[in-house]
Amino acid sequence: MEIRQLRYLVTIVEAGGFTRAAERVHVAQPGVSAQIRLLERELGQELLDRSGRGVSLTDAGAAVLPFARAALRAIDDLREVADELAGLMRGHVRLGMVTSCGVPDMPLLLERFHRDYPGIDITLVEDDSHALVDQLRDGTLDVALIALTRKDPEGLTLSVIADEAVVAAVGYGEPLSDRESVGLGALEEHTLISMPVGSGMRDVLDEACTAAGVRPRIGLEATNPSMLARLAARGLGVAIVPESTADEHTETVHKVRIVRPSLRGRLAMAWRTEGQRSTAARALVELAGGVPT
Incomplete structure (x- = not known):
């Protein structure tokens, strides 16, 4: 089993098909398909249902996907820890933001983050709070700015910033x-x-x-x-x-x-309570706490 196979699997699910996934990972589609076949052969299970017009997860694929994401997160964390030990600051943070949120000023926050940590790449996702909470829980996002209601979401740690x-x-x-x-x-x-x-x-x-x-x-x-x-x-x-x-x-x-x-109305930076936050995610949360509202 290879890391790239797990990465291809996750990318296919997120992109909605082999063609878009191949474009994202910059690999020819036959190469992506071949690696997924090898992964399925090693696991002894079909992970993707290719019988319809699109591609969907089989029951086995749905069971494997969270572990694939967890493995990729662990690899990313390992690389970031190694970078820290070498005195570097590189990485990737996946940030969610509640739709049409103006507090805090997200462009200002990202400008400061990029200035302080130019080696960290950011993926920004905009959605409603319910969807962001789900993506935090399944590991698609590292940290998200969400709107809170009377009942705080379970399984997440919150830092109220507004x-x-x-x-x-x-x-x-x-x-x-x-x-x-x-x-x-x-x-x-x-x-x-x-x-x-x-x-x-x-x-x-x-x-x-x-x-x-x-x-x-x-x-x-x-x-x-x-x-x-x-x-x-x-x-x-x-x-x-x-x-x-x-x-x-x-x-x-x-x-x-x-x-x-x-x-x-309350806004908070949120992340999974269980599991290690990446260095990049921790840096973003710390910086967000100091951004004026």
Whole structure:
């Protein structure tokens, strides 16, 4: 069994087929296919189902995949430890980021990281928090910036780097624009503009509404908090946004605190509790803790 065979297997699954995998590893497709056949012959099991239009894992392949990923992580860790002992700082970190997250400033974070550790390559993945948590758990990602709800995800260690109120934003002259606060239950009477299902802020809103027996009427959805505020400024509804977003749009929207209960949005750097973090991942987590929000 060779390391490249395991790497090819993982790449085929992540890329969705032999052709794209071959492009990623810069090897001709027949060479990739031949190595997978050798791996299957050694294990005595077919790992990939090639009978359909695409390629999918067999039951044996699904059982082997986590171990293949773990083996590759171990090899990467071994190389990074050797580099550290030699006084080097090389490696690769796979970073996830919650969709349309503006806190902290991710380009600024990556700029500082690259300046401090120019030998470390970064793969950046953007997705909703639920998907990022799954990718952390299965080892696809090393570390991720995720949005938290009332219940922290199990199996992950968290470093909270942002914690702020979630508020309502309304256009001037619209209902609630003369209010400083509004009860969560009263929002039933208004059309809401919110992040989509799967986003951390939407989870916070939905969990609070469920607990309070409130049935919100979501009229519009957008993935960018600033867009929510801009839609509210046009009189299209009440935007549910982070307080910092409302503060950035004070010329066009009025900020209303949500009470009974109040809502808070939290962002955290997260990584697997079990298993060794790579040197690169540890360096990124440490740097993120010092980035201003």
